[in-house]
Amino acid sequence: AEQNGLIHGVSAAELQVLCEKCIEAKVVAYCPYSLFRVGASLLLHTSSTSSSSPPIITGANVENASYPVGTCAERVAMGTAIVSGHKLGSFKAIGVSTDMDDFCSPCGMCRQFLREFLELHVPIFMFNREGKFIVRTMEELLPLSFGPNKLPPREELKKVQEEEKAKIA
């Protein structure tokens, strides 16, 4: 994964910003129920930002009294990014951080949400409380993923189901 001083294509300077920004993002987490603050940062390819806008978009978890209705840091960050005009191909790396000494990974729901917009080789850095990290690619975190190419068009599904009915009748 390390080559020419880059980790999965990310420079030391970029990694530094990715780390700082997702640790910083934890401060705005709204998590009165779990008290588990999570920050996320998305590093954009330079080409996908204008020079004035920052190359990082951040998010934090936003909980709800009805737990299943809340959302995670990674999804808040990615939602903000998509609405800012970014898309599949815009993202160079993802950062996630918590208040733990241990390294925490994105939950399965966030892996699935990210999968729609990340190429399989994009690295996801998991930072602990002190900024140390482990890193895995999108594909490593969600192997055999159910990605956008997996859902067949309605027309095809209709045909399969009609064939099946015909067989039974």
Place this chain on the structure above:
Amino acid sequence: AEQNGLIHGVSAAELQVLCEKCIEAKVVAYCPYSLFRVGASLLLHTSSTSSSSPPIITGANVENASYPVGTCAERVAMGTAIVSGHKLGSFKAIGVSTDMDDFCSPCGMCRQFLREFLELHVPIFMFNREGKFIVRTMEELLPLSFGPNKLPPREELKKVQEEEKAKIA
């Protein structure tokens, strides 16, 4: 609801911006599965923004190949807002728009998500394709809501459950 030329406290000029911004937000919707574009706009109280930042935050729906993993325009907008530092008390009005002639309301999940950050009197404007609207307050859209004050502290719940066990034993 109308008083002194205001609708639920919102001026004609504010309503105009709320409408334009949520119609504009639809353009960035990522909805290859439903093709149902939704835009959302959040009008902030002037006091909760610095003079330079815009008084409106927007969002659009972001779908996923696994349908339940996607999210709605209203939640994307509110997630962005919370991460920008806004909170309960920051919001003056909400706007939602679709491509329909009919007026579409926020889904129940979004009503619940919004409830955490909106006072019960905050108006939610539902704009149709042409910018005509109907309006309801947070309370009208989610009566008898399960809000943040409804979830009892763990300590209290623990006590109730221990009492119950003692009764059975």
Place this chain on the structure above:
Amino acid sequence: AEQNGLIHGVSAAELQVLCEKCIEAKVVAYCPYSLFRVGASLLLHTSSTSSSSPPIITGANVENASYPVGTCAERVAMGTAIVSGHKLGSFKAIGVSTDMDDFCSPCGMCRQFLREFLELHVPIFMFNREGKFIVRTMEELLPLSFGPNKLPPREELKKVQEEEKAKIA
């Protein structure tokens, strides 16, 4: 709502079972994170069950370490019901119960999930710890709902969006 000794069409005997079953269902709640046990019960129309099967289907909340991934009692019960072959028109009344003295209502996400399978007049009984209740219809809990009839066919949406593009070009 009360007529001929029935409350929203539900007899005293049926209400008794609805209450008992949703209070009983709380026991199997998996809620190590919130400790907030919720039970749900679905009363079926007699016509939609065979004589041998019970006229009530129950559920309880099932939480997850990633809070947004968990699910509520009402949705577990309704998922079980749909997979058992029931559908729109099968349900006569819904019951929900918690460990509180206060009456707790279904969260907005559950109201939306239920809406797909409940007619607007179906009553939802909210039981407190002791079995006392308040009751509201589906329509009262989710007014102006975004129901199954609201989502337009993809073909129609495609047409609207193409018209719009043509106007801009």
Place this chain on the structure above:
Amino acid sequence: AEQNGLIHGVSAAELQVLCEKCIEAKVVAYCPYSLFRVGASLLLHTSSTSSSSPPIITGANVENASYPVGTCAERVAMGTAIVSGHKLGSFKAIGVSTDMDDFCSPCGMCRQFLREFLELHVPIFMFNREGKFIVRTMEELLPLSFGPNKLPPREELKKVQEEEKAKIA
């Protein structure tokens, strides 16, 4: 993975039932929006069922007009199982099937939901339309998972956050 004629501990006869039941379950899928029918089956350890009850619990996807509110086959099946009294340790294998010739995996949200109740070695069989399959363990589908042991107690989180505040002050 194959040993003594067993695949991940599952016999040919059990695998046959797992396959048939999850293909059968697709019939009750409620998926008017995607038309993508999914069936799921959960094979229980014999010890965790009484002799009269069936050793398999099934589910199918249940969609909603608001796409994010719907749920997947795997979660419906597991919700039913938990409410039937099963728990971590009760499950021997999981089956998932679709109408495709291709093999489809559970979405990330379902992997996360299942993770709460499956040991890491439990196999998940993905059946195609004709009953052919590929198989992966829970751990293979959700590596480095955010499981129940990962979420620290509120007390610990409170302490970390207070320490941090003290440092800043």
